[in-house]
Amino acid sequence: QELTFLSKQEILLAYKRFSELLPKEQRENACSARVPKSRILTLPELRANPFQHRICHVFSTSDDGDDSMSFEDFLDMLSVFSDSATSDIKSHYAFRIFDFDDDGTLDRKDLEKLVNCLTGQGEESRLSGAEMEQLIQNILEESDIDKDGTINMSEFQHVVSRSPDFASSFKIVL
Numbered sequence: 001q002e003l004t005f006l007s008k009q010e011i012l013l014a015y016k017r018f019s020e021l022l023p024k025e026q027r028e029n030a031c032s033a034r035v036p037k038s039r040i041l042t043l044p045e046l047r048a049n050p051f052q053h054r055i056c057h058v059f060s061t062s063d064d065g066d067d068s069m070s071f072e073d074f075l076d077m078l079s080v081f082s083d084s085a086t087s088d089i090k091s092h093y094a095f096r097i098f099d100f101d102d103d104g105t106l107d108r109k110d111l112e113k114l115v116n117c118l119t120g121q122g123e124e125s126r127l128s129g130a131e132m133e134q135l136i137q138n139i140l141e142e143s144d145i146d147k148d149g150t151i152n153m154s155e156f157q158h159v160v161s162r163s164p165d166f167a168s169s170f171k172i173v174l
Helices: 008-020 024-032 052-059 071-080 087-098 108-119 129-143 153-161
Strands: none
Touching: 008 024, 008 071, 052 071, 052 087, 071 087, 087 153, 108 129, 129 153
């Protein structure tokens, strides 16, 4: 409880939900088991999230690169997305989720993927090349303080700090 933003009751509920994602024969040892990414993605909170794969990737500590989750990983994810988590914590993880190539910066490719996730992949909702370029240019003008063509963690957190609705929109409810 001291390591999360969750109450004892929320942790117990999280354990129950985590256990239910495991096959029956593994439920007794849920604390040492790993839930495959495919099962994590069945959670209603993630099923419709356009960043579901990135969320699993960022919170998974799997050495196999399969984005499976331990109970601790699962708790970390729920904790960050809880109402009680601080804006700094939420923005830190949002940055990591949006950093598709895991290089520590949001470059044009990351921003394009981010916009495509938010607008949908369908032809009717996709932005034209010119619209995408203009939007990315606007994002960089607003966010790229050192003008190096990318957004680093501190620049991202600075922009988010000026967005009061950010923390409330970045959540998963137990």
